Amino acid sequence: MDPLRRTISDYIAVVSAKYPHCNRSLGADHFMLSCHDWGPYVSSANGNLMSNSIRVLCNANTSEGFDPSRDVSLPEINLLSDAVGRQVGGPSASRRPILAFFAGGDHGPVRPLLLKHWKEKEKDVQVSEYLPRGVSYTDMMRRSTFCLCPSGYEVASPRVVEAIYLECVPVVIGDDYALPFADVLNWSAFSVRVAVADIPRLKTILAAVSPRQYIRMQRRVRVVRRHFMVSDGAPRRFDVFHMILHSIWLRRLNVRVLAPED
Template sequence: MANPFFSLLLFLSLFPTPSLQSKPLPDLTSPYLSPSTIFPNFQKMLRTFKIFTYEPPKDFTFNTPAESLFYSSLLNGPFATQNPNEAHLFLVPFPSDLSTRSISRFIRDFRTEHPYWNRTLGADHFYISCAGLGYESDRNLVELKKNSVQISCFPTPHGKFIPHKDITLPPLNPSPLAPPQAPPNNRSSRYLGYFKSNGQVGLLNQLNGDPEFMIESEPSDELTYAERLEGSQFCLFLYGGDVSGIGEALRFGCVPAVITDCPIQDLPFMDVLVWSEIAVFVGRGGGAEELKGVLRRTCGDKYERMRALGVTASQHFVWNASPQSYDAFHTVLYQLWLRRHTIRYARREWS
């Protein structure tokens, strides 16, 4: 008589255990979360995506250049439609200084005049607010905050960003540099780390005088700044501080090292890029020695790959007065396009 234990083992061996099956390795030659789908999907977005913009409550301008450039590019580009019935998403435009009471009144007015908000309770709508909106008890503001996509600026103030729903605009550098003269892997680095700071902050005080680091308030000119980026392995950024140069750091092959006390949930293009492959994240608690240790451990074969992938990803951080494919404007739109499918809620009356 067969041993029932061995019979059971033979039976189980015919069915692979899911947790033990080999998982596909990430594509380390690409900085993208979905390298096989992003480009065909991007082309489909360019052909089909339509956005309807409600009439704003008054003439206005945004507080930041990135907001203004995104808004004007959208209104003047091929994605804008005057026919709400063909729109995938709806933009709710309001000035940055509009009070929450006025925003609530604005939403109340167009939800009674148009049917589109009530079909999804605002889930196929989005708004632009660099500082982000907080939580309010008003019914209109609750639906706007919880259901609609918020486009804010990176980094967003604490508590005003909902991961997996909201989007951040990449920083707009007012003085973009000329492209680097040589590929990043064909040059030697003079510094382990470079940090441009308008004031000494925390652990960076401990790096003053360290020959492996260049810390300065402002380079003397653009050429010097480009040389700093090209001559440094890592560019340091404080999360919550000035991150305007992060796109140019990537473009010049200077791997961003973001110093933060907590996990970052509002990085630009989190639906598109594998940030762990193009940047390093370091805590403040261990001081300068921990920072230097993390950077040194990242050097080597992995570092050269990160550098190359960062250069590839940098095209998405470029803002153009006239938008071009795969630039910052179009990549933000691509994230909106990924959110175009929404649940159509049944309309219900509120007491």
């Protein structure tokens, strides 16, 4: 990662020397974007970038210096193809026989705990590592009432958006993840947040959601889905591109740049 840090440091030095207006706020009215796990670390190569600029990061980890009042949480989106419209939609609550589902690698501090407590323990809580050959990950999400989204090596997971696309209420498991677009979206209305310490109580927490409450949550998932959509072709109003820019704009409002004196 050291070569990346040097590259970023040199890049900022070159640009700020060529375009002096970049220095007028010491970076506070500029932003950087990175969806790589290394984004937070390499941004520390430049003090102004780390402390002043708006960092738009998938790895929105508050325990690693992510500041929700200044930085922007970028949703991870894993598209199977450019035909985005074919990757959305799912059945109603009555046609989802599985209470909760997760399948994925055993890595990071959270997933080992989830697998320890729930792997092959309950029939209606389908928690496993990688699925057997022939079992469709997408179909399992469409058959599930809740889709578990535990942190891995990093706090963010594309499962959150996958769940929203497939109309499965996401369950965010982790303590330090700053959720995307939380300035305008009420995540508690369409998702469930479970602390790491509450993993043993996972089924009790999800079973406490009444059928009527779940139906409302699933409807809200459908409503907010457009804010996570990657449009085919040009961006469309309220899609993820515009939501990201809106989040940046909100933080830019907090910065006042004084005009230089004559």
